[in-house]
Amino acid sequence: MKYLWEGWVNLFQKIGMLVADYKEKNGEENLINIWSGEPDLTPPKALQELVAKEVMIDDQKIHTYQENNSKNRLNQNFIELNSGINIDEYPHISSQLIPWEKTTLAMLPISCGANRESTEVDNKWFMVWAPAYDIIRTWSEYLWEESHVWPMYASENFRLNIDNIPDWVKPRMILVVKPWNPCPVWAQRDEWIELIEYCIKHKIRLVNDGAYTALTHTSHVTLTEVAKDYPDLEWMELFSMSKTFSACGWRLAVTVWSSDFISELAKVKGNTDSGPFGPLLSAMEKYLETPQAKIDAKKNQEIYQKRIVILREVFEEFGLKPACETDAWFFMMFDCPKSINWEEVENSEEFNKKIITLIGVVWVPFTGQRGEQFIRYSACYDAFDEAKIAKLREVLSRVTISY
Numbered sequence: 001m002k003y004l005w006e007g008w009v010n011l012f013q014k015i016g017m018l019v020a021d022y023k024e025k026n027g028e029e030n031l032i033n034i035w036s037g038e039p040d041l042t043p044p045k046a047l048q049e050l051v052a053k054e055v056m057i058d059d060q061k062i063h064t065y066q067e068n069n070s071k072n073r074l075n076q077n078f079i080e081l082n083s084g085i086n087i088d089e090y091p092h093i094s095s096q097l098i099p100w101e102k103t104t105l106a107m108l109p110i111s112c113g114a115n116r117e118s119t120e121v122d123n124k125w126f127m128v129w130a131p132a133y134d135i136i137r138t139w140s141e142y143l144w145e146e147s148h149v150w151p152m153y154a155s156e157n158f159r160l161n162i163d164n165i166p167d168w169v170k171p172r173m174i175l176v177v178k179p180w181n182p183c184p185v186w187a188q189r190d191e192w193i194e195l196i197e198y199c200i201k202h203k204i205r206l207v208n209d210g211a212y213t214a215l216t217h218t219s220h221v222t223l224t225e226v227a228k229d230y231p232d233l234e235w236m237e238l239f240s241m242s243k244t245f246s247a248c249g250w251r252l253a254v255t256v257w258s259s260d261f262i263s264e265l266a267k268v269k270g271n272t273d274s275g276p277f278g279p280l281l282s283a284m285e286k287y288l289e290t291p292q293a294k295i296d297a298k299k300n301q302e303i304y305q306k307r308i309v310i311l312r313e314v315f316e317e318f319g320l321k322p323a324c325e326t327d328a329w330f331f332m333m334f335d336c337p338k339s340i341n342w343e344e345v346e347n348s349e350e351f352n353k354k355i356i357t358l359i360g361v362v363w364v365p366f367t368g369q370r371g372e373q374f375i376r377y378s379a380c381y382d383a384f385d386e387a388k389i390a391k392l393r394e395v396l397s398r399v400t401i402s403y
């Protein structure tokens with residue numbers, strides 16, 4: 001017997017199937033994988049060494065459940081590394097250690113009273129147009145709740161424009177992703193101020209998924225930097241170690257927040273997991289106390305920044321047209337071409353499928369709110385390796401695209 005709906009395959013699972021098929025027919029070595037947002041680098045050496053030491057400590061306390069307890073200044077240091085803000089200076093702001101962001105995002109609908117009508121605020125779900133990270137939408141479906149889309153447009157450089165929020169939608173929570181995935185766009189102070197004022201006025205909780213913050217150049221303004229001055233706002237910003245320190249498998253992230261939101265998510269979280277792996281926690285705590293952490297994060301940021309410059313040139317030579325500025329250095333969005341090898345393609349999903357089948361280059365297709373078609377690539381490809389770039393150029397030269 002089954003209880004969930006059948007046949008639901010997400011975008012990434014679909015791409016995974018095409019990739020598996022290509023690998024089987026052509027060999028893994030012929031695949032050029034630039035779709036995933038998963039760092040191809042490994043965690044910094046100093047951090048790895050610390051973890052190795054901690055694992056060998058023969059003390060039960062380090063190997064047991066860690067619950068929600070962060071150690072010493074781990075949260076503060078990581079938040080400061082991402083936002084530049086020392087939260088100790090703001091007594092109304094708290095933080096919490098969380099497992100992966102993804103798990104925490106899944107808990108947000110329940111933490112905002114999903115399917116409970118008898119709440120003070122009669123608002124519904126809502127989320128920003130960010131198809132790569134539809135966790136809230138999926139969970140809303142699981143919970144039989146409503147979620148809506150706040151459209152962002154390439155013509156506005158994917159700016160957070162509150163005029164695009166439909167009047168009739170009353171969300172309990174707005175989730176945004178800045179710096180964005182899939183659009184490589186950062187946030188500015190005035191965008192946050194406008195959105196914060198809107199959220200206070202309409203009693204909306206505001207969440208920013210800031211997974212890519214530490215890898216973005218310094219002009220990006222975090223929600224924390226602005227929200228700290230609005231004690232009436234219920235907000236939360238999440239920062240993850242996954243991308244910052246190329247440690248996707250480590251299950252470590254930190255969230256910073258204010259107000260009632262903290263107690264509600266903490267309750268749900270306490271009933272969901274029992275904290276991270278102890279040796280990682282103590283190692284991260286020690287590592288973040290050293291200046292090396294900032295140096296390593298900056299180094300990663302520079303790697304992606306330089307890679308994007310090289311890759312963008314290759315793709316523009318190939319004929320792709322950027323859909324927006326690339327000012328957050330991890331992804332890049334292009335308008336999807338209309339044809340490949342003089343054959344029309346219906347949409348970006350078909351384009352991606354054809355490109356994978358013809359030359360084994362894997363991107364990610366996206367559709368905008370007005371049906372706009374985009375493709376995205378990530379900078380998780382070693383663009384400093386000349387042989388790899390030559391191979392990419394050669395493979396791309398085998399097909400012709402046009403708009």
Ligand SMILES: Cc1ncc(COP(=O)(O)O)c(C=O)c1O
Pocket residue numbers: 037038099100101102103132133177181209211240241242243248252253
């Ligand atoms: C927007 C966004 N948020 C969060 C994550 C994942 O963060 P974590 O590894 O902490 O779950 C990703 C990973 O792809 C992402 O793209």
